[in-house]
Amino acid sequence: MCTSVIQVDVIIPTQTKYLDLIGSIGEHIAKEINDFSGDREALAYHLNLVLTEATANAIKHSAATAPEDNVRITIHMEENELNIKVYDHGQGFDLETVPLPDFDNPKESGMGIFFIRTLMDSVTYTRQGDCNVLEIIKYLN
Amino acid sequence: MNLNLEKINGCSVLFVQEERIDAHNSGELKEYILHLIEQGELNIVVQLERVRFIDSSGLGALLSGYKNATARSGKLALANLQQQVLSMFELTRLNRVFEIYTNLNEAFDRRL
Secondary structure, X not given: OOOOXXXXXXXXXXXXXXXXXXXXXXXXHHHHOOOOOOOHHHHHXXXXXXXXXXXXXXXXXXXXXXXXXXXXXXXXXXXXXXXXXXXXXXXXXXXXXXXXXXXXXXOOOOOHHHHHXXXXXXXXXXXXXXXXEEEEEEEOO | OOEEEEEEOOEEEXXXXXXXXXXXXXXXXXXXXXXXXXXXXXXXXXEOOOOOEEOHHHHHHHHHHHHHHHHOOOEEEEEOOOHHHHHHHHHOOHHHOOOEEOOHHHHHHXXX
């Protein structure tokens, strides 16, 4: 049972050089979680990957419409639930229409959302006020 | 991106000297490999021993190289993948696309 609360709130410019920083935060959180009985190294990689993919998407979407913008990422962990939110100010997209990768004829792009969906327990993308929010939930233990 | 190219046993071995391949540097990797192929290097092994993290854009860069090499009757294989990196190829089934070798010696033995 995880009893401690972790709350991280980061705002970065829409530049890919910050992906390493954001991914590293996820990796560190995985290593700090109390009483996690699963594969901690795998969880660390997965959180790094999911944060990297989600932030890269937000940077890409924001950069197209508002290159001077920034991306906000929040991570909240409480009661075995890890909640990640990534905010962008781009035009948004319909998450439900993003297809699964074609494994027999693999393409060079389109694997990011697949990773997030496969490795996490819940993914939604909604419009909230003047921004879009990609919300990702992972239940631990 | 820190890349070293060595010609070993007739192969162009590209050593990726980075711990991380993501959207920040994958474009550079993709361009480098495409440039190699355009220069006529069609027997390429990408050595990934140092790489402990790869994202979807990194996989895409390597897949681009693979497709371009294959289109010119060449080969692009991978060697020395760390376990977590290999698991990304397994998750996307790209381990069925690439020739993946445990180390460079195995790559040379199987390809020559």
